[in-house]
Amino acid sequence: MDSTSIGVFDSGVGGLTVLKAIREALPAHDIIYYADTAHLPYGDRAPDEIVRFATGISQYLMERGAAIVAVACNTSSALALQALRQRLSVPFVGMIDCGASAVARASASGRIGVMATVNTVRSRAYTEAIAGRRPGAVVVQQACPELVPLVERGELDGARVRRALREYLGPLMEAEVDSILYGCTHYPFLHTAVREEVGLGVALVDPAREVAREVAREVTRAVDEAEVAPSAGKGAPGRCGGAGAVEFVCSGDPAQFRAIAAELLGWDIPEVEPAEPV
Ligand code: DGL
Numbered sequence: 001m002d003s004t005s006i007g008v009f010d011s012g013v014g015g016l017t018v019l020k021a022i023r024e025a026l027p028a029h030d031i032i033y034y035a036d037t038a039h040l041p042y043g044d045r046a047p048d049e050i051v052r053f054a055t056g057i058s059q060y061l062m063e064r065g066a067a068i069v070a071v072a073c074n075t076s077s078a079l080a081l082q083a084l085r086q087r088l089s090v091p092f093v094g095m096i097d098c099g100a101s102a103v104a105r106a107s108a109s110g111r112i113g114v115m116a117t118v119n120t121v122r123s124r125a126y127t128e129a130i131a132g133r134r135p136g137a138v139v140v141q142q143a144c145p146e147l148v149p150l151v152e153r154g155e156l157d158g159a160r161v162r163r164a165l166r167e168y169l170g171p172l173m174e175a176e177v178d179s180i181l182y183g184c185t186h187y188p189f190l191h192t193a194v195r196e197e198v199g200l201g202v203a204l205v206d207p208a209r210e211v212a213r214e215v216a217r218e219v220t221r222a223v224d225e226a227e228v229a230p231s232a233g234k235g236a237p238g239r240c241g242g243a244g245a246v247e248f249v250c251s252g253d254p255a256q257f258r259a260i261a262a263e264l265l266g267w268d269i270p271e272v273e274p275a276e277p278v
Contacts, residue, residue, distance in 0.1 A: 005030035006215060007066025009057045011042040012152050014185035015072030016265055021212035028244045032064055037252030038277035041148045042075040043117030054080035056278025058088055070215050074183050075117045078125035093214045099207035100129035103181040106203040110137040113172035116183030118143045126183055140175040144168045151186040154260050157193045165197050179203035189264060251277040
C-alpha cells in the first residue's frame with residue numbers, strides 16, 4: 001500500500017456505500033477502510049465515546065498512510081468532525097454538509113425527511129445544515145434504531161425490515177415530505193425496500209456521491225497547492241495515489257465483516273486485517 005491513501009471509516013458496513021462512490025470517483029487511488037465493529041452500533045452511544053473512537057481510528061488511518069480521511073458515518077460526522085479537524089492535521093470530509101446540500105437541491109417543496117440514528121437526530125446537525133442551505137425548509141427527522149443491526153446481518157428485506165420501515169417511514173409520509181435523506185450510511189443498502197414503501201413520488205437521497213466528489217475536490221486542491229509549494233510532502237492529499245488497492249481493517253470479527261462486505265459490495269474481498277479496538 002502506498003503511504004498516501006484515502007482513509008475511510010464507519011462503525012461497520014455502512015461506510016461501504018461511501019467507499020464504493022469514492023472508488024468510482026477515484027479508481028486509481030489507494031483506499032484503506034476501517035470498520036469499527038467492536039463498538040457497533042454507534043447510534044445511541046455516549047457522544048464522548050464517539051469522539052474518542054473517531055479520533056483513535058483517524059490516528060490509526062494516518063499512521064497507516066492516510067493523507068485524507070472520509071468520515072463515512074453520519075453519527076461520527078455529527079458528533080466528532082469538529083474535534084477531528086481541531087486535533088488532527090489531515091483534511092476530513094464528513095457526511096452532514098454533503099447530505100444537506102444534496103437533499104436541499106433534491107427537494108421541490110422544501111418539506112424534507114431525514115432518516116438517521118438516535119445520536120444524529122439528537123444532534124440536530126442535519127436540521128441546522130439544511131436550514132442554512134434552504135431557509136424556510138421544514139425538516140422532519142426520524143430515528144431508525146432497528147435498521148443498522150438488520151443491515152449488519154445482511155438482512156436487506158423481509159418481514160422484519162418491512163415492519164421497521166413502515167414504523168419509521170409512516171410519520172415522514174404523514175408529514176408529506178417530498179424527499180427523504182439517508183442520514184446513516186447503512187440505509188442505502190435498504191433502498192429497494194424503502195422505494196417500494198414510499199412509492200415513486202418521493203426523492204430518496206444518498207449523500208455518498210456528493211462525499212466522493214468532495215474527496216476528489218480535496219485531492220485536486222492539494223495537488224494545486226503542491227504545485228505552488230512543491231515541498232508539500234508525504235501525507236499531503238495531493239500525493240494520494242497508488243494502484244487503486246483497497247485494504248480493509250476491522251476491530252471486531254474480520255471473517256464476519258469480510259463475508260457481509262463481500263455480499264453487499266459484490267466484490268471479491270481477499271482479506272480483512274484485524275485491528276485492536278481504539
Ligand atoms: N453508519 C453510521 C451512520 O452513518 C453509524 C450507524 C451505527 O453504528 O449506529 O451514522
